[in-house]
Amino acid sequence: MVTTTNTTSDAARTEGEATLDRIAWLRLSSVTLPLATPISDAKVFTGRQRPMTEVAFLFVELATEQGHEGTGFSYSKRAGGPGQFAHAKEVAEALIGEDPSDIGKIWTKLVWAGASVGRSGLATQAIAAFDVALWDLKAKRAGLPLAKLLGAHRDSVRCYNTSGGFLHAPTEQVLDNAEAALASGIGGIKLKVGHPDGKYDLARLTAVREHIGDEVPLMVDANQQWDRPTAQRMGRAMEEYGLAWIEEPLDAYDAKGHAALAASLDTPVATGEMLASVAEHVELIRHDAADIIQPDAPRIGGITQFLKLAALAEHHQLQLAPHFAMEIHLHLAAAYPIEPWVEHFDWLEPLFNEHLEIRDGRMHVSSRPGLGFTLSEQARAWTVATHESGTRP
Template structure:
């Protein structure tokens, strides 16, 4: 009898505990608003022409001709709204969109300020496909939209909401220096970037014949002068011995950094290069989780870490990577997505860079201001962006959840 009574009590307590746990997943008494709708869209941005880097020259990828964007637009019962995006190059865009469609209904009714809890809830909703990669890149669009919404509600630029160290961030251009671009065009593009106010130039390397790389770098360095910031990017196409040889040959050009000389997951190899070469090492853009960046930082593999908010799962995990980098004293130069990364770089303590790509400008109604080598944090609330009619025209799929759909 007593055993039966104890079992019944235990079952009741378990049931009550489960109810309390489930209640904790809903917006609570402290909530002042709830998410009422989520709209997702998949848009494909065509590039002006095919673009190639070293991955194309080695036969591992085809030239890049378009970029797929997953947009999330979130609205609350109080009428607040936020927008976020993720992206994929060559493949993966439809997969991100499909996963986002599966999990987006789970945010309806949530308090939009509970961003960390919502991120975790969405990760567990798709836990069977992992906690990094495509699954969290789908979450990224929603997570970024929530941070945009939160900053808009505070009537602050996102950088100011996070706590900015600066109102403008040194910026460098990448889009003018691909291997599919002739060296004369690279020089012309570099001049145009500098005239626009950009403070650094990055060009691609990784030719099968390193002598071609050295000639291109020498030409651009001669054009820029000895002290103007110049970066090079090998896009992971060297092995360790080739990277050492190329890295030593490149040292005479006073580079700001040598980017992705090795496979993105070779933390040990990057650490050896960082210890061997005078040129700083930069990498990290291909990593898709906090844990992968933690290993890169732990191994002292980088002088410049290059996380990408849409790739790591949004701003919520990106902030964790920032904290790790600051603790280790590592500089940061986030990859791509300047509309997002400008705000995050402004809130990073240790002298960052932000990457300039004009490719995304047609997607938004607003433009970022560049002057004196720096990209200026806009005074618009949130990320300070809104989708253009062109972005709507490039949309190939869309889905809505919650009220109004």
């Protein structure tokens, strides 16, 4: 279904000599990406969630009076995709007439347009798609990859694979997946843990470590499914494997528990992916709850918010390993001063015409301007709803 709005409020238009361009048109697209195999992590094995069969995306495409364009996206797993699209549709008109360079101003305007639903969660995840599109447009207009516009510290980032290590996959398949990932140039492997039977986790971890060797960075992710005593026991049992980190050992909002665990283990503790605002991450940092912080730009409101959090994380000398959405996070990680990691998922590849270059354990920033991606025909085919505002130049 396509709906179109063409009115532009005079109050929405930016004024002043410094304004050289304005947003004239935008299109929202709700896209449902089917997964080839139902995905299960610890949340499924503990009965809290069902296997994941699809990922819902909210794409925003923008065009200005001068003909500049930008594309951004947000996403949701298992639930929330239609809600993101509905909220974005309600606030979209607020962008028409605005100067696309005024990204911070626009972010605040969108927050106030939907103030009743707050400044975290679904609301800011919908705003994130607009925000990412504005940054993409800004970098494209400058003729620069987004990382270079932000001020890159490096042209490539260490990367590790997650999509091959889920709990639904038999151990032998996980070993094959790890071997294939490393052969493709990926630098590290993450294994899902948090199974109700801790012995099962340790057996799989032993098999993977023996298979890939001691030199390959190896991470584990419990997806919030341990309580404090279990996390302590499992963390101690896993010390001998030389892990790069233990991810989400506790409930995402248990800052004190994460802090106590991080202080007691030699293995670094990583968390943050499920938090939906900068303010929630501030609590982690205030409690020294993570050695490695894992924000997700689409979840916390986009690139504008991510940059605020990155500055705070750097101030506290935290490592950074953004969650999912490598098409966005490669650029943000490349601009982070402390050597970061980026998470590799191949799930999103059908959505784009271009693909990331991975070799020698690192993901490389391309010379393409902006994020460096255009929507594929497959993405158009998976589109379930669209909405347009303004008039396309």
